[in-house]
Amino acid sequence: MKFEDGESEAGVFGPGVFETLWESLLPVGRDAGTGGYRRYSWTEAEVGCRAWFARNATELGLGTDYDGNGNLWAWWGRPGPGAIATGSHLDSVPDGGAFDGPLGVVSAFAAIAQLREQGFRPARPIAVAAFTEEEGARFGVACLGSRLLTGAVDPDTARELRDSDGVSLAEAMQAAGRDPALLGPDEDLLASLDAYVELHIEQGRALAGLDAAVGIAEGIWPHGRWRLEFTGRADHAGTTRLADRHDPMLPYATMVLAAREAATRHGALATVSKVTAEPGGANGVSSAVRAWLDARAPDEATLGLLVDEVGAAARAAAEQHGVGLGIRRESVTPLVSFDPGLRGRLSAVLGADTPVLPTGAGHDAGVLAARLPTAMLFVRNPTGVSHSPAEFADAADCQAGVAALAAVLASLASD
Numbered sequence: 249m250k251f252e253d254g255e256s257e258a259g260v261f262g263p264g265v266f267e268t269l270w271e272s273l274l275p276v277g278r279d280a281g282t283g284g285y286r287r288y289s290w291t292e293a294e295v296g297c298r299a300w301f302a303r304n305a306t307e308l309g310l311g312t313d314y315d316g317n318g319n320l321w322a323w324w325g326r327p328g329p330g331a332i333a334t335g336s337h338l339d340s341v342p343d344g345g346a347f348d349g350p351l352g353v354v355s356a357f358a359a360i361a362q363l364r365e366q367g368f369r370p371a372r373p374i375a376v377a378a379f380t381e382e383e384g385a386r387f388g389v390a391c392l393g394s395r396l397l398t399g400a401v402d403p404d405t406a407r408e409l410r411d412s413d414g415v416s417l418a419e420a421m422q423a424a425g426r427d428p429a430l431l432g433p434d435e436d437l438l439a440s441l442d443a444y445v446e447l448h449i450e451q452g453r454a455l456a457g458l459d460a461a462v463g464i465a466e467g468i469w470p471h472g473r474w475r476l477e478f479t480g481r482a483d484h485a486g487t488t489r490l491a492d493r494h495d496p497m498l499p500y501a502t503m504v505l506a507a508r509e510a511a512t513r514h515g516a517l518a519t520v521s522k523v524t525a526e527p528g529g530a531n532g533v534s535s536a537v538r539a540w541l542d543a544r545a546p547d548e549a550t551l552g553l554l555v556d557e558v559g560a561a562a563r564a565a566a567e568q569h570g571v572g573l574g575i576r577r578e579s580v581t582p583l584v585s586f587d588p589g590l591r592g593r594l595s596a597v598l599g600a601d602t603p604v605l606p607t608g609a610g611h612d613a614g615v616l617a618a619r620l621p622t623a624m625l626f627v628r629n630p631t632g633v634s635h636s637p638a639e640f641a642d643a644a645d646c647q648a649g650v651a652a653l654a655a656v657l658a659s660l661a662s663d
């Protein structure tokens with residue numbers, strides 16, 4: 249880590265600090281055609297987000313720092329024990345919305361600016377984090393930065409993770425000027441954090457139904473992703489008799505329908521959205537189909553059952569069609585119940601009538617929860633749409649989120 253000390257006072261920002269920061273980040277990594285974001289970790293777009301983070305942290309008078317896993321840190325006060333951390337992530341899913349991740353980082357900076365303006369002096373250091381590869385969109389493992397930080401992912405395995413072009417995480421980090429040899433758990437950094445509070449846009453419509461701008465997270469459903477590789481035999485679409493084919497597309501299709509059926513039956517969620525077929529010709533039988541199953545359920549037993557059932561259906565169909573099948577677990581997050589004491593503190597600060605809600609979405613706060621008290625604030629999403637360019641939150645609700653986060657940070661950093 250290379251800590252760059254900050255100024256003691258905030259720099260150029262006036263009262264419209266949230267808007268200024270938000271507007272300056274909006275163009276980075278946005279696709280002109282779809283309006284969605286393609287901020288994949290260690291690509292030019294995401295490195296642009298990192299530069300935005302460092303520039304604005306410095307202008308806010310914060311010290312800047314990055315850990316060995318590429319996670320970014322900005323500090324109000326020198327890094328040290330008893331710190332209160334907040335933040336989120338800046339990477340996106342393919343054609344993601346503007347809010348998933350960045351809202352938490354921008355709100356954290358704006359909350360600090362607001363506290364400074366009010367003359368608040370923290371009794372503890374306050375840190376703003378932007379975690380790397382939260383979405384797992386490039387290297388397949390969700391919350392990779394926080395998993396590495398906490399030791400939930402082996403650094404050797406992580407270095408060898410590859411994107412769809414075969415580029416390894418180690419190579420991508422090196423190309424961005426970072427040393428992949430530094431990947432791995434950081435016990436000193438973790439020990440210095442007393443709490444982590446992540447603000448995030450809600451990825452559902454619960455708050456809209458409750459007429460509330462801000463809510464508190466109760467927990468996160470257990471969830472994960474699995475990669476299924478069906479291997480068949482390439483052949484001619486016009487001449488190969490149906491009975492002679494080893495077509496991986498057929499067991500793949502069975503698997504998709506089985507996932508939907510099992511999720512419906514178990515009151516769970518299952519999605520197959522990322523799929524590739526090789527060699528990809530329209531007039532040939534595929535040699536291989538690779539598909540990713542995303543599954544989420546209210547409890548771990550149900551999640552296990554769901555994934556076992558989908559795997560069994562895929563295996564049976566693969567056998568029937570003379571197709572090989574490999575299933576690999578890419579990342580799994582167990583059930584997360586956020587720290588009751590910290591949740592209670594948030595309720596006390598924000599009001600006992602602040603809604604408390606569960607979510608099926610994954611977050612770095614869920615990974616960090618295994619090591620320190622964590623909590624989350626959700627900001628109302630009127631349509632509930634997320635992982636889409638249509639994701640949206642009202643400006644007034646974003647301001648309510650900043651005010652709520654500022655109040656929480658002030659309370660936690662006061663003693």
Ligand code: GLV
Pocket residue numbers: 382383390608609610611
């Ligand atoms: C992250 O947004 C996830 O829930 O996959």
Ligand code: MN
Pocket residue numbers: 341348383635
């Ligand atoms: Mn997301």
Ligand code: MN
Pocket residue numbers: 337348349382448610611
């Ligand atoms: Mn997110």
